[in-house]
Every structure is written in structure tokens, then in C-alpha cells.
Amino acid sequence: MPAVKIVLVGCGMWGRNIARNLNTLGILAGVADINAENARRFAAEFDTEVITVDEALEKPGHDAIALVTAAPSHTDLAVRALDSGKAVFVEKPLALTVAEAERIADAAKAADKPVMVGHLIRHHPVFRHLLTMVEDGAIGTLRHIAARRIAPGRIRDVESVLYDLCPHDLALIAALTGMAEPDQVACQAICHVTAGVDDIISAQLSFGEGVTATLEANWYNPVKIHQLTVIGSEAALIFDDTRPWPEKLMRHAFRAGHEDGMVTLERGEAEVIPVPEGEPLREEMANFADAVAGQTEPLTGIDEALYVQRIMARMQDAIDQSKLSQTKMPQTRML
Structure with missing residues (x-):
């Protein structure tokens, strides 16, 4: 060190x-x-x-x-x-x-x-292993990323769930897509606790070459769900951070398509992918120390931080437009 x-x-x-x-x-x-x-x-x-x-x-x-x-x-x-x-x-x-x-x-x-941002899950040994598998072709061609972060933790009254929880999964999407800018961003939000501070977010992102992503973030829920599903043309990987360590990463043979004019779906048995244990926050702080010493670049540096910030801004714009259109909708009378 x-x-x-x-x-x-x-x-x-x-x-x-x-x-x-x-x-x-x-x-x-x-x-x-x-x-x-x-x-x-x-x-x-x-x-x-x-x-x-x-x-x-x-x-x-x-x-x-x-x-x-x-x-x-x-x-x-x-x-x-x-x-x-x-x-x-x-x-x-x-x-x-x-x-x-x-x-x-x-x-x-x-x-x-150097500036390093706390996108903690990028330092998680399981995600790093998943990313290597995707890069090595273990699921075929990347098609879809589904991120769910349901965390019944501290509900904030200044920044919304968009800024509190979404940076984690947007950073994972950045890594998986090579920080590709999405062609389209759609996002909806729901507020229950503090007026003007959204508690629930649902977003859809579309990238080039047929890659899509969905993202759900919610702190207004009694049960914790931290799950990332990465689907390719040949298989899918699921990183479930609520599972015991030996079960956190699974590979599923999974292929959907068309044959002779019919939709086909092939599924295989789930395969446990072993990953050596490690503490993500320890890895994160060690990486920062190495970056401070000039020995490496931060894994989650300023370029990734700016990428995440841009996507959050587009999500916020989509939320604002959705709310604006809702206020302009004509009221209907029930007969």
C-alpha cells in the first residue's frame, strides 16, 4: 500500500x-x-x-x-x-x-x-468477474441489461432516488457498454414521502446495435433487491448481491429467436460461477490510494462520473417532461 x-x-x-x-x-x-x-x-x-x-x-x-x-x-x-x-x-x-x-x-x-467517484459496485469482485466474462464472449453478443436496486435504507429529502441509487447501476451499464451514449432515454418517477423528491424510478435506455437496458431504483420498499441481469445472444449472467457469496453469480444458457417461422426459446440449467471473496469498499479505497500515488488510474474516474451525470440529467429531463405532460392532460368526466 x-x-x-x-x-x-x-x-x-x-x-x-x-x-x-x-x-x-x-x-x-x-x-x-x-x-x-x-x-x-x-x-x-x-x-x-x-x-x-x-x-x-x-x-x-x-x-x-x-x-x-x-x-x-x-x-x-x-x-x-x-x-x-x-x-x-x-x-x-x-x-x-x-x-x-x-x-x-x-x-x-x-x-x-485524480478525482474518483464512489461507484462502489464497479469494484465488487463479482461484477468485475461478470464484466470479464461478457468481454470474453461467455454470453455471446450483448443484448440487454436489467438492473434492479430496491434498497429500504435512508430515504432522503433533498436529492431524489435518481441521484442516490441510480449512479451505481448507471456505472455498471457504462462498463458493459463501453460508455456508449444511449440513443434514447425514457424515465418515469413516483413520489410518496417528500413532495418533489422522487422515491421510485423506472428507466429504459436504448443503445446502438440493438443493445437495451432497463433500470429500476426504489427506496420505498420493505425488501432489499440488488440484482443485475445481463442477457446475450447465447446465455445470461445474473449477479444477485443479496445471495450468499458462493451464489452471487450464476450463468444461464438462454437463447431466444426464430426458426421456421416460429419463436424459439432454449433454456439450460443454472451454473454457479465461483468468484474469490473480497470487500468492495476495501478494493475501492485501495484503488484510490494507488491513484493518489500515481500508480494507476482510478477505476471509477472523472470520465465515468461525467458519463453517469449526463445520463442522470437525461433521465431527469424525461421525468420532468412526463410530469409536465401529465399536468396538461385534459380531465375527463366519469359518467
């Missing part, structure tokens, strides 16, 4: 997981939070020092920050850190608009420092 010094900014629920892994890797150099008591608790738990947010962003002697704060604060804090010559890890979403994301990208380019 390279001898880099990384300061955590944001001592909340997810920040504790980041701190734990940075500490285990021996690269946690301090913690900062606008709530001094939260920072003191983290410092005691992980045997590190408390520093102010201003010191974390601007004080010399630290190589990087891990930014795990509320999404609306990401842009200003990331730019300040980059302007001070520090590499930056930003928990997803990178930003809430494309303009904000581009501002971070411009600051990173000017500083010549």
Missing part, C-alpha cells in the same frame, strides 16, 4: 465505513466534520486526529480527501480541495447537475490530480 495520507471529510453513517477501510489500509490521516462531536467520536474510534474542514481542504501535508458529505456540498468542497493540490474521492453522486460535475472535472484537469 502506498504511503499516502487521506483525510475523511464527513463523519456520518457511510463515512464510518470509509474511515474503517482507510484505517485498515493504514492511510487515514485525520477526520473532519462540521459537527465537531461527530469528528471527535470518529477520531477516538479510528485512533486519528480531528482537523477542521478548512484544514482538510487546504492544509499542506495531506495528499487527498475522501468527501462523504451531503450531495449539494460536493462541488464547492471538491473544487477547493483540488485547487489546493489534493486528489479527491467523492461519494456518489459526484454532483447534482452536469454543470457542477464539469466544474469539478475542470478543476481536476487544472490541478492535474
